[in-house]
Amino acid sequence: MAYRHATERQDYSDYARGRVLYGQHGHPAYPVRLASEIWQRCTAVLREEERPGPYVLYDPCCGGAYLLTTLCLLHRPEIAAAIGSDVDAGVLDTARRNLALLSVEGMERRIGEVRALHQAYGKRSHAASVESAQRLRERLLDARGAEIETRAFVADATDPCALKEGLTGLQIDVLIADLPYGRDSQWKRLQEDGSSSCSPQIQMLDALLAVVSPHTVVALSADKAARLAHPAYRRLERFRLGKRQVTLLRSPAH
Ligand SMILES: C[S@@+](CC[C@H](N)C(=O)[O-])C[C@H]1O[C@@H](n2cnc3c(N)ncnc32)[C@H](O)[C@@H]1O
Numbered sequence: 134m135a136y137r138h139a140t141e142r143q144d145y146s147d148y149a150r151g152r153v154l155y156g157q158h159g160h161p162a163y164p165v166r167l168a169s170e171i172w173q174r175c176t177a178v179l180r181e182e183e184r185p186g187p188y189v190l191y192d193p194c195c196g197g198a199y200l201l202t203t204l205c206l207l208h209r210p211e212i213a214a215a216i217g218s219d220v221d222a223g224v225l226d227t228a229r230r231n232l233a234l235l236s237v238e239g240m241e242r243r244i245g246e247v248r249a250l251h252q253a254y255g256k257r258s259h260a261a262s263v264e265s266a267q268r269l270r271e272r273l274l275d276a277r278g279a280e281i282e283t284r285a286f287v288a289d290a291t292d293p294c295a296l297k298e299g300l301t302g303l304q305i306d307v308l309i310a311d312l313p314y315g316r317d318s319q320w321k322r323l324q325e326d327g328s329s330s331c332s333p334q335i336q337m338l339d340a341l342l343a344v345v346s347p348h349t350v351v352a353l354s355a356d357k358a359a360r361l362a363h364p365a366y367r368r369l370e371r372f373r374l375g376k377r378q379v380t381l382l383r384s385p386a387h
Pocket of ligand 1: 196197200
């Protein structure tokens with residue numbers, strides 16, 4: 134896959150998991166450059182249709198909101214709201230702490246935390262965290278406009294009622310999710326639906342019909358073997374990078 138937007142290989146170490154952003158045990162961090170490329174491909178579709186943003190971004194499998202928070206820090210002026218949900222209530226504390234870093238005040242609190250760690254232990258990694266957090270704070274100050282609205286709630290992404298309730302009052306422009314696959318993240322269900330023979334991905338796409346609009350661009354990152362075709366969605370594009378595939382979809386009418 135050739136990068137179309139994030140064409141320059143940059144130093145993304147300020148976004149490294151655990152440095153400033155909080156890590157979620159057992160979840161590897163999503164590649165930052167790829168995340169940025171996905172965001173830019175989604176917003177290019179909207180901009181071509183003269184929808185200039187700022188946009189509402191939603192991740193229905195948000196985990197610790199590392200992906201959401203990274204995207205907002207990188208593309209701050211383009212984002213009006215960052216919303217995450219996950220079936221696992223245990224990860225939402227990390228998600229909320231990460232989303233809190235999207236305000237200058239939140240980032241300043243984090244600078245205080247990592248500075249205290251540096252004073253207590255004198256480690257080089259803590260000094261690097263302070264420097265990264267200060268750079269991220271500058272980015273937030275440069276982009277200062279309206280605050281980003283943030284929300285994190287528990288929902289099984291295959292449950293349309295839970296999604297609808299959590300997203301009350303919001304129209305999603307861009308939905309980006311790194312779907313569960315592999316050893317570190319599995320699909321979980323709040324209630325087993327023994328009647329469905331469809332994969333969880335397809336059940337999630339069914340459920341999302343309750344909350345996406347015809348203009349929402351849906352970008353799903355998954356294992357390259359996953360099947361992400363659904364009759365109610367049109368595929369805009371699909372690309373592969375290593376063990377991942379990314380599919381951009383839209384539900385023109387439902
Ligand atoms: C690959 S991780 C996503 C990591 C996340 N993007 C981040 O930045 O931290 C997949 C997530 O999907 C969640 N998940 C699993 N089954 C789910 C379901 N039925 N509905 C919603 N989330 C689910 C897992 O709890 C896990 O947090």
